[in-house]
Amino acid sequence: MITQRQNQLLNGIITEYINSARPVSSQLLEKKYDFGISPATIRIEMQKLTDKGFLHQPHTSAGRIPTDKGYRFFVDNLPEEELAEFEEFGIENWFEKQLGSSLKFIQAVTKNLASASSGLALGYLLGEKILWKEGWKEIFQEPEFTEAEFITKFIQMLEEFEKNIEDFILEFPVETRVYIGKENPISKAKDFSIIASKFVFPDQGGIFAILGPKRMSYPKNIYLINSVVKLLKNY
Numbered sequence: 236m237i238t239q240r241q242n243q244l245l246n247g248i249i250t251e252y253i254n255s256a257r258p259v260s261s262q263l264l265e266k267k268y269d270f271g272i273s274p275a276t277i278r279i280e281m282q283k284l285t286d287k288g289f290l291h292q293p294h295t296s297a298g299r300i301p302t303d304k305g306y307r308f309f310v311d312n313l314p315e316e317e318l319a320e321f322e323e324f325g326i327e328n329w330f331e332k333q334l335g336s337s338l339k340f341i342q343a344v345t346k347n348l349a350s351a352s353s354g355l356a357l358g359y360l361l362g363e364k365i366l367w368k369e370g371w372k373e374i375f376q377e378p379e380f381t382e383a384e385f386i387t388k389f390i391q392m393l394e395e396f397e398k399n400i401e402d403f404i405l406e407f408p409v410e411t412r413v414y415i416g417k418e419n420p421i422s423k424a425k426d427f428s429i430i431a432s433k434f435v436f437p438d439q440g441g442i443f444a445i446l447g448p449k450r451m452s453y454p455k456n457i458y459l460i461n462s463v464v465k466l467l468k469n470y
Contacts, residue, residue, distance in 0.1 A: 237287065242312070243270060244280050245289055249301045249309045253450055256378045258298035303416035303449070306428070310413050310453050321458040326466065337437060338365060344463060345369045345443070352456050353377070354447035355393070359400055362439035366397060379448045385426065392424040393446065404433060404442050411460050416449050430456050434464045 237245070247268050248259045261277045264270070270277065281299055284290045289305035292298075301309070329347050337360070345358035349370025358367040379385050396403070403420065411432040416425050428451055431444035443463055445456045 237284065237289070237308075240270070240272070241280055241284055241289075243268075244277065245284055245301075245305060246309065248281075248284075248290065248299055249305060252300055253452055256450055258293055258300050260298035263298070301449075303418065303425075306415045306449060306453070307418070310415065310457070313454055313457070317454050318458045318461070321455050326459070326462045329463075329466075337439075338363065341436065341441065342367045342369075348443065348445060348459055348463065349373055351459055352445045352447075352452070354445040354451055354456065357396075357400075357444040357446065358441065359404070359443075360436075360439060360441045361401065361404060366400065368393075374447060377448055377450075379426075379450070388423055388426060389446075392419075392421055392427055395421045395423070396429070396444075396446070400442065403431070404440065409433060411457060411464070413453065413457065428453075430460050432460050432464045434467045436467050 244264065247264055247270075251259045251263060251267070261274055261281055264277055265274045272280075281290065284305070285292055285299060288302055289308060290299040291302050293300060326347075329344055341358045341360055345356050345367040346369045348356035348358075350373065352370070353373045353376070355368060355370045355374045358369075359365070374380065375386075380389070399421075406420075411430065414420065414424075414429045414431075416428065419425070419427065419429060426449060427446060428449045429444055429446050430453075431442055434441050434443060443460055445451070445460060
């Protein structure tokens with residue numbers, strides 16, 4: 236669908252946009268990356284990616300930002316070695332001791348997910364019907380949340396997620412699922428992404444999820460969710 240060079244450019248644009256929350260220009264890409272092509276060629280390739288629906292140009296003179304299609308391509312083609320870069324979080328240390336009860340343990344893991352991801356982390360135990368929401372401070376530090384309308388939409392999306400969480404648990408496959416923008420099974424969620432996975436602990440089901448703007452660090456957050464669920468299986 237796209238060439239290797241376009242793939243490299245798309246990865247660079249998405250990485251820069253995740254880090255800066257600003258449209259990415261061809262000048263920035265030329266300065267920070269060694270693609271081995273001229274600035275004019277970078278602009279041509281960016282336009283091709285835009286025409287194919289992977290990028291969007293907010294204003295005539297602005298740089299590009301990823302579309303849902305661009306994010307999806309990025310997520311679906313994440314190399315394993317990129318996920319492994321986040322081993323520094325030492326997730327195994329979260330599991331060093333039982334914190335008195337399953338409830339306290341899941342709450343502690345949810346707090347750690349929020350702190351590491353800079354998103355809103357949810358932990359839910361199906362048998363107990365208890366939902367933990369951690370990371371309000373982290374999520375409201377993201378630049379998108381300076382807009383009141385964005386905050387309102389996020390709260391509405393979260394409320395619907397909570398209301399239907401048991402249905403989502405039943406529908407989720409075993410592996411981690413990433414919902415991007417319009418892919419979300421929730422109305423008014425086109426500006427957000429959800430990364431979620433089922434877990435079993437110790438003998439009841441549940442779900443962990445990270446919610447945030449589409450401009451989230453997908454490699455890091457996927458690694459966090461995958462690692463937590465994997466460790467819970469052996470805990």
